[in-house]
Amino acid sequence: MEEDYIKLIFGLKLKQIRTEKNLSLFGLSKISGLSKSYLNEIENGKKYPKPDKIVTLSEKLNVPYDQMVSLKLDKNLAPIGELLRSKIFKEIPLELFGIKESNLIDIVANAPAKVNAFISTIIKIAQHYNFTRENFFLASVRSFQEANNNYFDDLESQVSKFIEAYQIDVNHRISSKDLEDILVEEYDYKIIHDELSKYKALVNLRSVYVPKTKTLLLTNEIDEGQRAFIYAKELAYNFLGIKERLFTFPWIKFDTFDQVLNNFYASYFAGALTIPKVMIVDHLKNIFEKDVFDRVSFLMAIKAFNASPESFYQRLTNILPEAFxxxxxxxxxxxxxxxxxxxxxxxxxxxxxxxxxxxxxxxxxxxxxxxxxxxxxxxxxxxxxxxxxxxxxxxxxxxxxxxxxxxxxxxxxxxxxxxxxxxxxxxxxxxxxxxxxxxxxxxxxxxxxxxxxxxxxxxxxxxxxxxxxxxxxxxxxxxxxxxxxxxxxxxx
Known part of the structure; x- marks a missing residue:
């Protein structure tokens, strides 16, 4: 058990016992001989008292010592305990949203009953709508996209560096062969094109990556644009130095939130590589400047890139907020x-x-x-x-x-x-x-x-x-x- 968790649980229990006995911090300080500031730090999960101090609190509050130090919480605090024991604080990079873990712990410590009611409400809603861990992680990524208007300048810059490093001509459609050569020559990939199609159960999988041997297995069913996108994602993982990643496309399981977030980063990189910003902006300017909608030009813009219509529309959500x-x-x-x-x-x-x-x-x-x-x-x-x-x-x-x-x-x-x-x-x-x-x-x-x-x-x-x-x-x-x-x- 992590030290922070143990301190916070003890603090929550002490605060609950004190309030049930209608004692203020001042009152508890007076009967225990411990300073008010020290007790406040204990209740807020900042400090864990030494055994002799716990004995004193146990005697003055008339609560068994074993009950005081037990990590078991009663039903009123149990949901908070479940939340704190879970990996949610560790799995989700709270800093993405400008949140510090310490802030959440302070909120829990200062208003445990209200936080417990809130958590219980969220759990009930999640159960009612079959809201899973997967749903939660994906919703977190979407919120992250929305908070940044779905445009990430650092990733766009990395794509520009990649294009310069490998001398890719963005004025022409980027072929899957161009990207495959980089994977093989630069990153020692082995690419097998016909293995996945042998397994009926894998009909919905487009690729599987085996990290130990750097082997990329592809299905025969993908078209040129899909193949280019898969290669571009693999290049993203390598060029960006991403280790915590998913190994199938589409993904079928994940272990951490970082894998889900990094999958988004790699997909963004792939979209920006196969549909370069400067090219799509030129196409859109030409279409937007006309007094009537030029259907032919719009369809030509989609076909101008070695990408699916879905990738093109996804790229619009990056480009329209930033460029227009x-x-x-x-x-x-x-x-x-x-x-x-x-x-x-x-x-x-x-x-x-x-x-x-x-x-x-x-x-x-x-x-x-x-x-x-x-x-x-x-x-x-x-x-x-x-x-x-x-x-x-x-x-x-x-x-x-x-x-x-x-x-x-x-x-x-x-x-x-x-x-x-x-x-x-x-x-x-x-x-x-x-x-x-x-x-x-x-x-x-x-x-x-x-x-x-x-x-x-x-x-x-x-x-x-x-x-x-x-x-x-x-x-x-x-x-x-x-x-x-x-x-x-x-x-x-």
């Missing part, structure tokens, strides 16, 4: 199985917390008027490799409009599955200054909701469920109004 000061945006990835009638939001990022299209755990029906879902319906009924569309979505209930760009592609690893990637930009004065084509009459404008259960749009031709949540709210409001009337009526 467009920070009010969201990123969504949906999956859809043909003829299933269900759409699942698998990934989301909100650089401003006001955006409406969020995942929910209530099994509600996302608005079928979203372009994110429309492109999925379209591609599932045709033979296109890439379905693209653009839309201005008007959330009438909230008074907000978004310019939403969305692409759908077939999921190469799941039969009869498709996925869509969308970036939505809040239409405000800043966006109007940066993008000239917002008034393009050819862009479809659509009234949308969030889910059918919460939507006020009447006679919606694609509604999947009645507005049950709104109906319940209206019912409760009516009850409240009648109760107020009765209170007024019988108040005299």
């Amino acid at each position: 000061n467009i920070q009010d945006l969201f990123f969504l990835r949906f999956t859809h199985k043909v003829n299933s009638g269900r759409f699942h939001l698998k990934k989301e990022l909100h650089l401003s917390h006001q955006h409406s299209p969020r995942a929910n755990e209530r099994n509600e029906h996302y608005c079928r008027r979203w372009v994110s879902l429309q492109v999925l319906n379209q591609i599932s009924t045709n033979d296109n490799d890439h379905q693209f569309d653009i839309q201005i979505s008007n959330y009438t209930n909230e008074g907000r409009k978004y310019l939403v760009l969305s692409s759908a592609t077939k999921d190469p690893f799941s039969e009869d599955y498709y996925r869509s990637i969308s970036v939505g930009l809040l239409i405000n004065k800043q966006l109007q200054r940066k993008i000239n084509f917002l008034s393009d009459s050819n862009i479809v404008k659509q009234e949308v909701g969030v889910t059918c259960e919460r939507c006020t749009i009447e006679n919606c031709e694609v509604r999947q469920a009645p507005p049950l949540v709104l109906e319940e709210d209206e019912k409760n409001l009516e009850i409240e109004m009648i109760v107020e009337e009765l209170k007024t009526k019988f108040n005299t």
Whole structure:
């Protein structure tokens, strides 16, 4: 057991015993002969008393010595003990969010009952929504991205250094062969292209890295862009000197938060390498300067890089806030199985917390008027490799409009599955200054909701469920109004 944990537990127990006996620190000091400042440091987990001092406290408080020094907590403090015994303080780099571990310990020590109630509440919510350690870590990374507007200048600088060190021509598409040569020649990688495809159970894995022999196993199912991205991630791990890492793509397990965070760093590096900042900024400037939306130029911009549409859209969330000061945006990835009638939001990022299209755990029906879902319906009924569309979505209930760009592609690893990637930009004065084509009459404008259960749009031709949540709210409001009337009526 760590010394800090032992000190804090003793302090929490002493404070609990003292308050249960209605003793102030001054009072405990008077009967024990120990100074008030010394007792305060003990209760705040700063000091652990010597055995003779514990004997004195035990006698004066009429509590058995063994109970005083036991690390077992009663039910009122048990959740705090679980939190402190867990690895959460150690696993999450709190400094990323400007938090010191000592600050959290002080909060726990100074208000244990209230902190315990808060922790118990969080645990109950997590259990109710099946919120796992994985969910918590991923949510932490997303919050870290949002806090930095998803742009990391130090990683961008490292990519620039890598490009200079290996003399990569960013004016041309970076091929997987270019990156493979660096992995083999510089980092002694062994790359095997046909091993994973031999195992049916590994159908969803694209790569496995074996660190002892520096062997990278790839599936035959990946395309050129996916192969380049995997190589770029491996280069990131090596060039950035990352040791605490994940070994499969996509990852199937992790041991620490650092592995999850470093996976994000490596992915960011890979996106910045395969889609260089200077090139994508030039493409976007050309598109934004025109008075009408140039669909051909946008699709050409996606194809200009050796990357998937998803990587391109992910890169937009890095570049738009930094290069164009467009920070009010969201990123969504949906999956859809043909003829299933269900759409699942698998990934989301909100650089401003006001955006409406969020995942929910209530099994509600996302608005079928979203372009994110429309492109999925379209591609599932045709033979296109890439379905693209653009839309201005008007959330009438909230008074907000978004310019939403969305692409759908077939999921190469799941039969009869498709996925869509969308970036939505809040239409405000800043966006109007940066993008000239917002008034393009050819862009479809659509009234949308969030889910059918919460939507006020009447006679919606694609509604999947009645507005049950709104109906319940209206019912409760009516009850409240009648109760107020009765209170007024019988108040005299």
